[in-house]
Amino acid sequence: MSRILYSGNRNASSWAFRAWLALKEQSIEFTEKIIDIRRPQRWKNLESIGExxxxxxxxxxxxxxxxxxxxxAIMEYANELGDGSLLPINIQARARARSLAAWQHSTFGRLCSCLSFESAFYPEKKTLSADEVATIKRIYDIWEQSITEFGGDYLVGEYSLADIAFVPSVLRLTSHYQPDQRWPKTSDWVQLLLNRPYVKEWLNDANKLAPIYLPGYRNDP
Ligand SMILES: N[C@@H](CCC(=O)N[C@@H](CS)C(=O)NCC(=O)O)C(=O)O
Structure with missing residues (x-):
């Protein structure tokens, strides 16, 4: 049996984080090869993935x-290789989980795009613009609403692919602006997510690495 996940640097590859988490949460055995996606070696290394x-x-x-x-696709595959518990049985909860994961996958990254996954690991954070604060508040409202609607601790009740999809975004947003008691369920959800053992395992490794600074973070002139 050979199952290999080609992954990326722990403090840079938000997409690999999601795939890795789904495999781990479903107890799927795999080995991991970390591809260095830092510039300038990024291009040569990714060329070899393109083969x-x-x-x-x-x-x-x-x-x-x-x-x-x-x-x-890897998250869905992991769920199907495993016990399928990362997508709810209820058709509406499943549709919502897929809607949220699809949102993250398609356009969510454009929201507060200067707050990259890499920036979650910067020891000194920038001051947020009014637009960024307003966007983050709106996202917290949406998360709060979904958790409330489905009546569990997670976005659609039980822990699902939707929660996994958002873990890196939770990190990039909450490390700059903590949800407080205006969003009680979201605050609890964030704590639950960040205390999941596999999330902690990834972050433990990520926090040991030198931060990867990206241009545009501080809106320098
Ligand atoms: N939609 C892809 C996006 C993957 C992605 O952009 N990965 C980054 C590293 S985190 C990468 O390899 N980028 C290289 C490129 O886009 O050329 C996925 O979800 O797997």
Missing amino acids: FSAPAAVPVLNDNGFIVSDSL
């Missing part, structure tokens, strides 16, 4: 020679 995975990006899963590209 077997069309998007030439990480994460990629090689399951005994069968290639699964893209984090969302």
Whole structure:
């Protein structure tokens, strides 16, 4: 049996984090090869991924020679290789989980785009703009509403692919602006997520690495 996840640097690869988490949460055995996606070596390293995975990006899963590209596909595959518990049985909860994961996958990254995943690990944080604060508050309202609607501790009741999809965004947003008692369920959810053992394992490694500074973070002239 050979199952290899081609992953990325722990403090840079938010997409690999999601795929890795889904595999771990479903107790799927795999080995991991970390591809250094820091510049300038990023391009050469990703070129070698392109030799077997069309998007030439990480994460990629090689399951005994069968290639699964893209984090969302790997998350779904992990769930199906495992016990399927990362998608709810209830049709509406499942649709909501997929809606949230799809949102994260498609356009969520454009919200507060200067607050990259890398920036979650910066020891000194920038002052947020009024627009950034307003956007973050709106996101916290949306998370609060979903947790309330489904009546559990997580976004659609039980822990699901939707929660996993948002973990890196939770990090980039909450490390700059903590949810307080205006969003009681979101505050608890954030604590639950960040205290999950596999999330802690990844972050423990990420926190040992030198931060990767990206241009544009501080809105320098
Ligand atoms: N939609 C892809 C995005 C993957 C992605 O952008 N990965 C980054 C590293 S975190 C990468 O390899 N980027 C290289 C590129 O886009 O050329 C996924 O979800 O797997």
